[in-house]
Amino acid sequence: MIKLYYHPSPNPLKVALYLEETGVPYELVPIDTRKGEQHSAEFKAINPNAKTPAMTDDGVRIFDSNAMMIYLAEKTGQYVPENKAEMYSWLMFIATGIGPYSGQYVHFKHFAPEPKEYAVNRYDFEAWRHWLIIEERLTNQLYMMGDQYTLVDMSLWGWARVIPFVLGADAWEKLPNVKRWLDSINERPAAQRAEALKTQFQFKAEMDDDARNILFPGNARLA
Numbered sequence: 029m030i031k032l033y034y035h036p037s038p039n040p041l042k043v044a045l046y047l048e049e050t051g052v053p054y055e056l057v058p059i060d061t062r063k064g065e066q067h068s069a070e071f072k073a074i075n076p077n078a079k080t081p082a083m084t085d086d087g088v089r090i091f092d093s094n095a096m097m098i099y100l101a102e103k104t105g106q107y108v109p110e111n112k113a114e115m116y117s118w119l120m121f122i123a124t125g126i127g128p129y130s131g132q133y134v135h136f137k138h139f140a141p142e143p144k145e146y147a148v149n150r151y152d153f154e155a156w157r158h159w160l161i162i163e164e165r166l167t168n169q170l171y172m173m174g175d176q177y178t179l180v181d182m183s184l185w186g187w188a189r190v191i192p193f194v195l196g197a198d199a200w201e202k203l204p205n206v207k208r209w210l211d212s213i214n215e216r217p218a219a220q221r222a223e224a225l226k227t228q229f230q231f232k233a234e235m236d237d238d239a240r241n242i243l244f245p246g247n248a249r250l251a
C-alpha cells in the first residue's frame with residue numbers, strides 16, 4: 029500500500045492528482061511543514077531532503093515529486109505518452125525550472141527580508157521566462173504532450189494552480205493558453221478530489237515567526 033506524505037502545497041498536489049486520476053489505492057500521511065514535521069527523524073528516513081512530498085510503496089521509499097511521478101507511471105503504465113523523449117524533457121523542465129523559479133520568486137517577493145530588489149528582479153524575470161515557454165507550448169495544442177492529457181500535465185498542474193500568487197493577479201492576461209489548459213484540468217473530478225484532500229486535516233495556516241524559522245532556517249545567520 030502506498031503512503032503519500034503530504035502537505036497541501038504545489039509539489040505534493042501533483043502526485044496526489046496522479047494517484048487520484050489512476051485510482052491507485054493510497055493512504056495520506058499529513059506533514060505539517062509550518063510546524064516543522066518535515067524535520068522529524070522518522071520523516072527524514074523517508075525523505076532525507078526534509079520536504080514534501082515523499083512516498084513509501086510497501087516499504088520502498090521514493091522522494092522528490094517528479095521522481096515519484098515517474099515511479100508511479102512505470103508502476104501503472106497510465107497517462108504515459110508515447111513520446112518518452114518529450115515526456116522526460118518536460119518533466120525535468122518542470123522539476124528544475126518551473127518549480128524552483130516559481131518557488132524562489134514567491135520566497136523573495138512575499139517572504140524575504142530587505143534588501144531584496146536584486147533577487148526579486150532575477151526571479152521575476154526567470155519565473156516569467158519559464159511560464160512563457162509553457163504558454164507558447166500550449167498555444168497550438170490542448171495539453172503539454174499534444175491532444176492527450178498525461179502525467180506531464182499533472183506535474184505542471186501543481187504549480188499552475190497558484191500562478192496568481194506566484195506571478196501576480198493579472199498574470200492570466202499574458203498566459204491565456206495556460207489559463208484555458210488549467211481550467212480544463214480543474215474541471216476534472218480527480219483534480220477536485222486532490223484539492224479537497226486538505227480538508228481531512230488541520231494544517232497550520234499562519235506564517236508566524238515560528239513557521240518562518242522552520243521554513244527559512246538560513247535566516248538565523250543574518251541575526
Ligand SMILES: N[C@@H](CCC(=O)N[C@@H](CS)C(=O)NCC(=O)O)C(=O)O
Pocket residue numbers: 035037038039040061066078079080081091092093094127242243
Ligand atoms: N524538489 C522537491 C521540492 C519539494 C518542496 O520544496 N516541497 C515544499 C512544499 S511544495 C516543502 O515541503 N517545503 C517545506 C520546507 O522547505 O521546509 C520536489 O519536487 O519534491
